Amino acid sequence: MTERVFNFSPGPATLPYEVLVQAGKDVVNFQETGIGLIEISHRSREFMAVAEEAEKNLRELMEIPDNYKVLFLQGGASSQFFMIPMNLLGNGKKATYLNTGTWAKKAIKEAKLFGEIDVPYSSEENSFNRVPTQDEYTVAEDSEYLYFVSNNTIYGTQFPEFPETEKMLISDMSSDILSRKIDISRFGLIFAGAQKNLGPAGVTIVIIRDDLLERTPQNTPTMLKYKTHADKGSMFNTPPCFAIYAVGEVLKWLKKQxxxxxxxxxxxxxxxxxxxxxxxxxxxxxxxxxxxxxxxxxxxxxxxxxxxxxxxxxxxxxxxxxxxxxxxxxxxxxxxxxxxxxxxxxxxxxxxxxxxxxxxx
CATH class of the missing domain: 3.90.1150.10 (Aspartate Aminotransferase, domain 1)
Known part of the structure; x- marks a missing residue:
């Protein structure tokens, strides 16, 4: 085999070598079932155990409280740009967004389709070279939530400390989830595309507080309701099985570290x-x-x-x-x-x- 290189790519990104080796075996013959991992039914006892263990390990590693659901969704992190306001805003409601990079800017554009969006801080004029300090913005009193991107992949910036506010926090943690300890209870919702710090592309992790599942407007399409997926354990439709499996293997690796x-x-x-x-x-x-x-x-x-x-x-x-x-x-x-x-x-x-x-x- 050609010697492996050091992969500095921003995503899809490098994975633990032992995870790749194990996945290579399981793709051909998963747990000696005689069936390859990417062939096995998502309803099978074997795969259900994979999904359950992945959720269990994620909860343990992130110390996720019991009143939060863990969802394995499709559509990439970019789909969360509209799913969040679609589920949590609505006519006449407002949210506050901090514009610290390309992905925050894209999220702001989508959110404006569903409610009034206040942007009290932007570093765009300085090529997004910094994130704000607490005294550089004010969260609107009538905001439903404060949205921010915890780590900005393109510009190399990161919130060293999370915003302090009485409002609910929502964060895109696609590129730094599981890289540092956080207090989940401060957030209403956290999401992360897997392909940077969790696994391969194909699955997006959403961690959402239980009470928020009941806030979705009635006219929201079934597949775009968080409650749809929470009620069915992320199995409302066929999930991205291989990506969930790989995330599970990465979580096992993280525990070993x-x-x-x-x-x-x-x-x-x-x-x-x-x-x-x-x-x-x-x-x-x-x-x-x-x-x-x-x-x-x-x-x-x-x-x-x-x-x-x-x-x-x-x-x-x-x-x-x-x-x-x-x-x-x-x-x-x-x-x-x-x-x-x-x-x-x-x-x-x-x-x-x-x-x-x-x-x-």
């Missing part, structure tokens, strides 16, 4: 190794302000676009893949989610130092 608290410590160390190189020189310029830096996605620039292209190309030749920045801001980006190994960080840091010596501006 020591859980969320242990991963948070590891993630901070990994990110610090790269930020220390950026801060030690004028050659590399981080996109995010220091107080807003992400532990998951590190976006940075070199002195010229030509040097950035050379950096990305040469890095790929030594097995450092996926370092090209998003087209909206260019430059470089290292996505270092939970499953990204420390060895890859060390190799990148060594390459960054040598590249600067070999390619003076």
């Amino acid at each position: 020591g859980g969320v608290a242990a991963m948070e410590e590891i993630n901070r160390e990994k990110a610090t190794l790269i930020y220390d190189v950026i801060d030690s020189t004028d050659y590399y310029i981080g996109h995010a302000e220091k107080e807003s830096r992400s532990l998951m996605n590190i976006s940075f620039n070199l002195p010229t676009a030509e040097l950035e292209a050379k950096f990305i190309a040469e890095a790929a030749t030594i097995g450092l893949n996926g370092l090209k920045g998003h087209r909206s801001i260019g430059g470089c980006r290292a996505s270092i989610y939970n499953a990204f190994p420390r060895d890859g960080i060390v190799k990148l840091v060594e390459f960054m130092k040598q590249f600067e010596l070999d390619n003076p501006a």
Whole structure:
């Protein structure tokens, strides 16, 4: 087999190697049933056990209270941009959104179809290089909820602390779920596409407080009601079986690593190794302000676009893949989610130092 590279891609992203190996076996013959994982019925005893264990482990790792439902949905995180306001707003109702990046901006656009949306903070004029401090915005008194994106994949920013408000919090945690401990009880709803920090593309995790299931307007289509899926244990229709299975395997792996608290410590160390190189020189310029830096996605620039292209190309030749920045801001980006190994960080840091010596501006 060709030697595996270090995959810095932002999503679909790197997965634990042992999960890939196990999945490869189970796709062919799942638990010695003689049936491949992607063939087995979602109603079978074997797959129902897979889904139940995945939910159990997610609840344990995130310390999810009993009065919250865990849903495994389809449609990607982007479908939540309209499902949330469709279920929780309605005519004459208002919500507050913080505009800190591309995905927040897209969510705001969709939410405006279902209610009045107040946007008291935006960092768009500064290319989304920071998230707000608590005193930089006010949540409207008549808002149903405050919506924010906890980690902005493209721009490399992250809320170091979550907003303090009496209003219900709703958060898109697609790119930093399970990377640090959070208090679920502060949120009405959390969602995350799996393909960054949880598993492969195809399933979106929604964690929703029970009482919110009863707020959906009557004219909401059946498939787009959270209650529909909660009442049927995410089995109202055929779920994304393989993606749920893979999430379950990643959750088992996370438990072996020591859980969320242990991963948070590891993630901070990994990110610090790269930020220390950026801060030690004028050659590399981080996109995010220091107080807003992400532990998951590190976006940075070199002195010229030509040097950035050379950096990305040469890095790929030594097995450092996926370092090209998003087209909206260019430059470089290292996505270092939970499953990204420390060895890859060390190799990148060594390459960054040598590249600067070999390619003076």
